[in-house]
Amino acid sequence: MVLWLLVVACGTENVGQSDSTLHRGLGTDPESLDAQKARSVQAANLLRDIGEGLLAYSADGKLVPAAAERWEIADDGLTYTFTIRADARWSNGDPLTATHFVLGLRRLVNPANAAFYANTITDIVNAEAIIASDMSADELGVAAIDAQTLRIELTQPVPYLLSLLTHPSTFPAHSKLGNVDTANSARSLLSNGAYKLLSWEPGSLLRLQRNEHYWNNAATAIDLVHYHVIVEETVELNRYRAGELHTTDNVPPENFAAIKEERGDELRISQYLGTYYFGFNLTRPPFKNNPHLRQALSMAVDRDVLVEKITGRGESAAYSWVPPGTDNYAPPQLSYTNLEQEERNAIARSLYHQAGYSDDNPVQVELRYNTSNTQRRIALAVQAMWREALGFEATLVGEEFQVLLTNIREAQITEIFRGSWIGDYNDAATFLNLLLSNNPANMMGYASEEYDSLMQRAAAQVEPRRRRLYLEEAERALLADHAIMPVYFYVSKHLVRPEVRGWEDNVLDYHYSQHLSLDVAQ
């Protein structure tokens, strides 16, 4: 066939052939490469390559100075003064100044930009009023004292502010209009990171090139980075096996054991700041004012079986809400953590009876999840565990994700629902704030005065150790209430070729391309 001839003439390109191009799997397209408008994990991964905040993370997940070389924090924890590197540059060679950070933060809260992450910096003076359109963005509590000095003023201490300032939404902006028009000309996107954008073919490929104006350019090893948009995990695996990718974004759950055997050390599994949970709708019966029933259901779920037999990718059973590995925090555990499953089941049965249910009068419960293979298998297993331990038959309802979200938010028909929470920054607050009674994302409808007041006291603390005690106390109250049922902690899963050097596992699952290199000899 003519096609055949065409093909033979062209040949294929494998990752081994071009030495200085790194090929990475990306999952879905970033929705935007405008740092202030982006939202997804994928966009953030890319933005960390092409942009840079005041601080960043090292390969092993430690906070390090980035665009700012040093900073001072006032004793009351309300004023931060950053010194921007004199040699920091934009990708077109323009010097990066404090003004650009002021512009970036103002863009983030300016209602006209409709930024998703505007609430990350609501503790900066006037931010809330600006988001609510009650004040102009120019009145935000950030100021460029001179070209190199940036001052940020807060309304209350935010001990995790430095880690927030690694988030792409806080990246600098070159002008009031932002850095770009990526769709029209990827090359015109101004950025200040180790790489700059060369091209973006939606649904397929994003190409990045070394930014020779970057202040630490000498440390960047790889010249070109290709991010391949691959939605299906099995497709990504095939492409990795075909030699088209150096690293994958994920690893499919199917045949995980076989992949492990085939790929050995290339499979990288690491603790991750994410919790898979079942939420109770606390605003309606049967779970409203019914801690016995909630505890019984929670205890009867054999988490070890779930993580070993169902998810099976190295996840760990969750007996706390905040995942282990969170900075400066030791998560308290559910009361029954150290009991055997049989003992748990016995207690669960008596609690179930105390709550007024029995074999003749079983509880009627619907468990809702978003339709996917893994979710259905987890739901089926949990249904069987409840049947076995407590003798009732939960009704399983699989729904498309957006339908499920709508139902959860409306809280009119949901009873138990599947949820997950991924930390935005490495601090317990990113998890614990979710359960505050005034948080719109608190879809359980948990409202505890004790919890709220402990969290408030923690928020007012400048001293990290005292703050931590309040936070741990708050989680202890939360777990005692059984307001939420943590099931397992997520892990990050990647395949990484042996020739890729500098890849280190970390809880945030950040892997900046500038930390990686390719060992050509491999």
Next chain:
Amino acid sequence: MVKYSLRRLLGAIPTLMVVVVLAFLLVHAAPGGPFDSERVLPEAIKENIDKYYHLDEPLPQQFFRYISNVVRGDFGPSYRYRDHTVTQLIAGSLPISMLLGSLAMLLAVVVGIAAGTVAALRQNSVVDRVVMAFAMTGISIPVFVIAPVLVLFLAVKLQWLPAGWSGSTGAARLLLPVISLALPQIAYIARLTRASMIDVLASPFIRTARAQGLGTYAVIRYHALKPAMLPIVSYMGPAIAGILTGSVVVEQIFGIPGVGQFFVTGALNRDYTLVLGIVIVYAVMIVTMNLIADLIYGVIDPRVRYR
């Protein structure tokens, strides 16, 4: 014929309007919105976003805003791809889907008609049975099985061809998707051709032609082929429209940035404008392809007249 075509095209306008209205109502009726996620946004931020995309306006007002933009050729901003407009996304993806689709259709027509004709001529012979067995397999094995098997064998094991679209820049990346797209079409067309050819070969005018002493080749080439093509032409109208606007499955498996993928992800993300834009393009294609099929009818069937 020109008058007929014009009348058909004008007649399509109300159809398109109905399609747009229905599609608009349906996408907005689906639960959830484009910006919903587990991270429920604070009210003030949600309001800013809704205002930015005019989602705070009543539905009729949104509809008229949308229609008046579409008439001027502007499909609006994509809600998911915040840096891109729908027009940009379709303009980038439609040519890719069309290229793959037309190559696949070409392959399917050539191979399918040849195989079907051979099978019809040797009816009930071994050749016929083998061809029909292949066709039956081609119809019954879905693309989502064939394509990964091809990838596993030709890309992963032998590494002759790229496993995905962005794995290569050459024409090599076309081959596996085109074959995957073409296989079921080859099977359909071969079966249609065989059935139709057997019918035609049994008709009196073919007997007359043979009686005049014409050889098999001349009988097929000058007498049987044209009338035998009628069912295939009517099948191809909608089939081409379908294949040109992208196959979701093939696009997903090979990571091809075609329209089909944007259509499905757009629907899942509640990217209203993107879904509507693709629906309109799809509807226009179907109307056009059906018209072209009807016009070709007139060329190959002397009994058809256009009024």
